[in-house]
Each structure stands twice: as C-alpha cells, then as structure tokens.
Amino acid sequence: MRWLLLKDLRILRRSPLQAALLVAYPVLIALLIGFAISRDSSEPRVAFLNEIPEGSRIAGGNGRLPAVGVNEQICSRVECVDVADRAEAEAKVRDGEVLAALILPADLIDRLNSLSTLSPETPEVEVIVNEEDPLKARVVDDRITALLAEANLFIARQIAEEGGRYLDLVIEGGDFDVLGQPVEILGLRAVASILQQLRPAVPEGQRAELDRVIRFATRARDNLDVAAPLIDRLAQPIAVDKQAVSAPTPPLDVFAIAVAATLTLTFVTLLLVAGSLALEREENTFARLTGGLVSRGALLAEKIGLGVAAGLVVTLLMLAGVQLFAALEWGRAWLWPVAALFGGGALAAAGAALGATARDVRAVSLLAFMLALPVALLSLVPSGAVGPGLYDAIRVLTALFPFKPALEAMTAALDPAGPGIAGPLLHLTILTAAYATLARLALRRFGSV
C-alpha cells in the first residue's frame, strides 16, 4: 500500500494544475474569508453628509430637546465615510466604495419641529444607493430601514421624555422657562392641597362647587401619573423577549471559518479520491493491480488514506491562513485535526463510492462537483427559510452526505462555546462505514471487461 500511496503522490505532483489547485484553493478561500472577517460586515460603509446647521435642535413644547449628537449616533451603527458634498457621495456610491450614502438635509430639524405646528412638513433624509444587483439592493434596504427605525425610535424617546417632564411639571409644579423668564407652575398636587386648606373658609353653600374642583385636581393628578409611563411606552410599544430554543450558535466569524474549512476539506478530499480511483480505471491499471497484486479492500483503503491525508494537510493550512486575519482558539487546536480526520474519512469514503461508479476522471470530477456544491448549499439553509416539508427533506438529504456533519464537527472544534463534537463524529463514523461499504460493492464492477 505504501508504494501505491507514493505513486499517487508522485502522479499528483506531476499534475501541476491539480497540485496548484489543491494548494491555491484553500489559500484563496482563507484569504477571502479572512478579508470578509477583517472587514466587519455588521458595520457597512456608508458615505455620510450632515448638512444640518450647527446648533440646530429639535423643539419640545416651548423649549428644545437636548443635543443628541447625530453624527455619533449614526456613525456608531455604520462605518461613516465623510464626504464634502452630494456629488462626492454619489461618486463613492457609484464606484462601489460605499454601500450607500446618507444625507441629512439642512432643513431636517426645521421639518421635524414643524410636526408640532399647524403646518407640519414631512422630515426626510436622502439615501443614495447603487442597486446594481437585487441582493445588494435588499441589503441596503434592510440596513437603511433599520437605521431609520433606530433614528425614529431615538427621536420618539426624546420627545416622550420631554413630554414626561412637562407632565411632571403639571402634576407636581415647578418653574418653566418662557422667553428666558422663569414662570412658576403651581401643579395639580399643590392646587388640590391649597383648595383643601381653603375649603373651611368658603361659605357652605358654595362648597359643593369647590369640592368638584378639588376632585378634578386630585383625579387629574392621579391619572396623569399613569399617563407618564404610557407616553414613554408609545415610543416603543412592543418589546422583544428573545429566547433561543436551539443550542447556542457560534459567532458569525467562527461559523464562516468552519464553512470555509469544511468546503475546502470537501472539495479536496472528494475530488482527489474519486479522481484517483477513476484514474485506475481510466489507465486500465485497476484490473492489473487487483489481479493478484493488491486486494480491492487494500486499494480502497489506500485511496481513502490518500484523501484523508491531503484533506487534513490542506485544511490545516487553510486554518493557519485564516489565523492571520482572525484569532482562533488555540486551546482547541487539537480538535481541528480530529474534525478534519473524521470529516475527511467520510468524504473520502463518499469520494471512493463516486469514483467506483464513473468510468473516467473528468466524468467523476464533474459528478463530485455537481453533488458536493448543492449539498453544501442545502446544508446552510436555516430552519424557517423554507416550508417545513421541504426543510425535513433537506435535513434528510444533508444527513446522508458528510458535508453537514463535517461542518458541525469543524464548528464544534473551532467554537469553545458551541455544541459538543461527539455527535457529529459519530455521524461521520457511520457515514464512513456506509460509504466504504458502497464503494467496496461498486468496486466489483471494476473487474468487468
């Protein structure tokens, strides 16, 4: 078996395109994932132009709401790229340098303030987007909608807070500033108290009317106490109570790395084993080898071993490359080869089963690619994204192919807070045995002349 393994490695070395792809593919994937992770996608780049005059404030009653730091509020949610004017904002969007441009026009605050007057105007912000493809358009829409929802919520809270202060003033009394002059507001509580004190001095025939005023002041005070929290809730009437029913999900960057590593492992192992086994048939050497030189089982084991070894090396190289961009948990590094070995074993066995069914290397490579890619994509479909029946079908299908358990094993190996690795490893072991058996049965066909 040793000589066969060396022979396969030598043939691989003599196939510069294949060898280059085996090395280049994981490096490329590592670089792509690395760049994607290092450019935090949670904060998209947005060109930002604030034309609101310095010192403008939203009015609240006769006063003005406190300064909110618009620039800071927005730029904490997106990566702001400052632009000098509208033309520059448009150019950056058109060139794809930014996802969108957000322009706060000079009259925004005036329009906001007009909402509390008899001639309200609609406050508008300007958004410039380049909807060159539907996916990007959707992303921009979602981002901008979310950003505006946050802004509206923030303003509503500010107004509600200010409204609450005025209610307090009406209930409890205090000083109120009008044109720079403090005006004393008595407050309902004090009104009721004063009237109660005056009541004995009022003629008996007039007390009934006074009592009505006292009752009004008392009830108004009590009911307005209740109104304050209601006004506060108006800003965000529905609160979210999120409870996860699944196991804790890994951070997005860890999941992305796991997907990249598993994709690399899948393509390298599956294509190499399937192609290498098909090559024996294409070069007519299968019959010669199994005509007494090696057993079919030994040949199968050699091919699986070749795939596992290549997959392990390339996957670890890829993870080492990703390490340049994202800090992986080195304390769990011993689990990486474990995940790659088990995943590689199942994928190699699946590759052997494929290789035993095709007659030449090109056909089996195409077959492996056509099988692996859709299964990998289906494995990433989350529950709820499709109908329950279809999702059940996807679950069954992806459970029959090693990609998903290999991804789960790799995720568990990378994520310290993630689910355990034992389940996926057991799943992969079962798949390895099943595919190796299938490959062994399919190999019987190889002897046919």
Next chain:
Amino acid sequence: MEARGLTKHYGEREALKGVDFSAAAGELVAIIGPNGAGKTTLLSILAGTLRPDGGTVDSPNGDVGWVPQQAALYRRLTVEENLLLFARLEGRDDPRGAVEEMLELTGLEERRGELVARLSGGNQQRVNIAIGLLAQPAVLLLDEPSVGLDPRQRARLWSFIAGLAERGASVVFSTHDIQEAERYGQRMLVLADGESLFDGSAGELREAVGEETPGVAGADFETAFVAFLQHRGH
C-alpha cells in the same frame, strides 16, 4: 494451466459457452476468432481479473502474468517508475535489478526516464508487456500483444515471447491476425460467439478447414478460415 466448462454472461448475452482450455509448460497457444468471440473474456478469466459464472480454472498459484490489450500503465509516471512500482508490488527481491532486466529486454533503456504518456503506442505496449513479465510467471497471458507495433517491433516481440516459451513458460495470446497465429502459435483455440470451435495445431486447423469448406480449396488461409466460421454458423 487448465480450465473446464467456462461460462460467462453479460446480461442476456452469453460471452462464453462452456469453453475448455489447457496450456502445457513451454507451449505457445493462440486464441483466435472474430470480434466478440470471447477471446478477451477468456483471457481475463484465466488471468483472474474476471470471475466466470461457471467452470473452473487451475493455474500455477499466483504465477500468471497478464498483459491486457490496452496498456495498463500510469501515463504520468516514467517507464522506470512504472516498472519499479510493479516490481515492488510483485514482491521481487531485487526490484531495481528486475527493472534493469526488463529495460534491457524491451530495449527501452534509453527511454527509461520518459513519461509513458510521451511514448508511442508501440513503446507503451512494450512497457505493458514488460510489466506482465515482471512476475517471472509460469504462464503469460497476452491479449492482442502486437496491436500498434510496427513490423520491426512485432518481430522483436515475438522473438522475445518465443524465448520465454523456450525457457518453459506457457504463453497464451489472442490475436485477430490469422497469419500471426499460424506463424507463432503451436496450438490454436478458435472461438466464435463464446463457443469453442476448434482446438489443435495450425496444420490440423488447415485440414479441418479444407474438409468442411472444399469450395475454397486453394484460397489463402484467412479466406478459408472465414469460410470455416461461416460453415459453422458464425
């Protein structure tokens, strides 16, 4: 080597219909017949690369060399690497020595470092045969060994094969070329549609052909042989 009552089916088609076969030490046996006669199937069963549906094969234990019709070589390995790999897999005590011997035998010493993919079809066939000889087999089975060889290479090949037989090896080869079979085969097995029609020497075959097809008396052997097959219903 001896085989009795070999049968083989490919789906509905009966590729071998109870064929008997034997080859003595030092004997050169030619298997001849038209396309689809079952020559390759018979040789593959004798080589152990194909299981028969019925019948038995007795051969020197693990001592059968097999040279398939299509070169069974690794095209991305050199001539020497191919030979060395199979010498090691054959378990030769001195694999490098065996390689040198085969390179000398096939006249490929100067092409030893060349990738097989860059060799001509004839030279690939020489490497193919050399690999079959690495096991120093008591029985050598060759499936149409001279296909793709030029006359000079063909003469060299037959000279070499004859030498093996002289040293005591049983050599069994299939061919389409009746003249080649007549010239090099000491005994002929004629197959047609999986059926064994004749087993004997070239002279005996001529006699049988003459008896069964008197109308072609005086024609060349190939014409008479075709008439013989037609007379037998093939």
